[in-house]
Amino acid sequence: MVFGQLGGKKVVCLQGRFHPYEHSMDLALCTLPVRVMHQLGVKVMIVSNAAGGINTVLRHGDLMLIKDHIFLPGLAGFSPLVGCNDPRFGARFVSVHDAYDKQLRQLAIDVGRRNNMTLYEGVYVMSGGPQYESPAEVSLFKTVGADALGMSTCHEVTVARQCGIKVLGFSLITNIANLDADQSVEVSHEEVLDIAKQAGERASRFVSDIIQELTI
Numbered sequence: 520m521v522f523g524q525l526g527g528k529k530v531v532c533l534q535g536r537f538h539p540y541e542h543s544m545d546l547a548l549c550t551l552p553v554r555v556m557h558q559l560g561v562k563v564m565i566v567s568n569a570a571g572g573i574n575t576v577l578r579h580g581d582l583m584l585i586k587d588h589i590f591l592p593g594l595a596g597f598s599p600l601v602g603c604n605d606p607r608f609g610a611r612f613v614s615v616h617d618a619y620d621k622q623l624r625q626l627a628i629d630v631g632r633r634n635n636m637t638l639y640e641g642v643y644v645m646s647g648g649p650q651y652e653s654p655a656e657v658s659l660f661k662t663v664g665a666d667a668l669g670m671s672t673c674h675e676v677t678v679a680r681q682c683g684i685k686v687l688g689f690s691l692i693t694n695i696a697n698l699d700a701d702q703s704v705e706v707s708h709e710e711v712l713d714i715a716k717q718a719g720e721r722a723s724r725f726v727s728d729i730i731q732e733l734t735i
């Protein structure tokens with residue numbers, strides 16, 4: 520965790536995140552930093568991730584605001600909220616209806632517009648990974664309404680919502696996930712890292728501009 524000030528606000532920044540595929544799907548462990556942030560008094564969490572584009576409008580380097588998510592591991596019982604519930608972190612049963620705060624999304628859209636950025640809005644689906652998806656799996660996700668695909672974020676957002684932290688999330692599209700099994704093009708982690716590196720500065724400027732304008 521890095522502590523500092525940005526736009527007159529106190530911020531804490533994670534230098535990385537724990538992925539369920541790195542920790543045998545122990546989602547309670549992977550979300551510990553979110554619970555620590557709650558105990559520190561954090562009110563707003565901004566999450567970002569690298570994701571494969573499913574929606575055909577999405578191209579390499581695009582930013583997609585997350586409007587909603589499909590938490591596949593969570594639906595299958597791998598939720599950070601299973602097990603004993605500690606009421607210091609919120610209720611046993613949690614609504615994620617408004618997981619990605621509408622006012623924060625509007626603020627991000629306004630900031631993007633002022634900076635002439637093209638911003639998409641869509642649904643992020645989290646798979647367990649670490650293998651990338653087969654073309655048939657991507658096609659399944661497309662059918663159920665997903666626009667972008669990754670292996671993170673939903674477990675962190677679920678814990679944040681349980682704690683009452685408001686969330687803004689966006690995906691950087693690092694690869695086109697929507698591929699044909701007969702094409703020779705495939706996703707690689709090198710491609711993901713390369714596009715993420717190129718977009719780093721633009722994405723961090725976007726986040727700082729949003730933080731400057733936060734009124735919470």
Ligand SMILES: O=P(O)(O)O[C@H]1O[C@H](CO)[C@@H](O)[C@H]1O
Nearest residue numbers: 567568569669670671708711
């Ligand atoms: O979601 P983040 O951590 O940004 O990274 C995404 O990119 C990695 C795969 O290339 C996976 O970890 C996936 O979740």
Ligand SMILES: Nc1nc2[nH]cnc2c(=O)[nH]1
Nearest residue numbers: 569570571668669670696
């Ligand atoms: N699951 C998944 N995660 C990603 N992270 C970056 N790209 C991808 C992708 O295509 N699929």
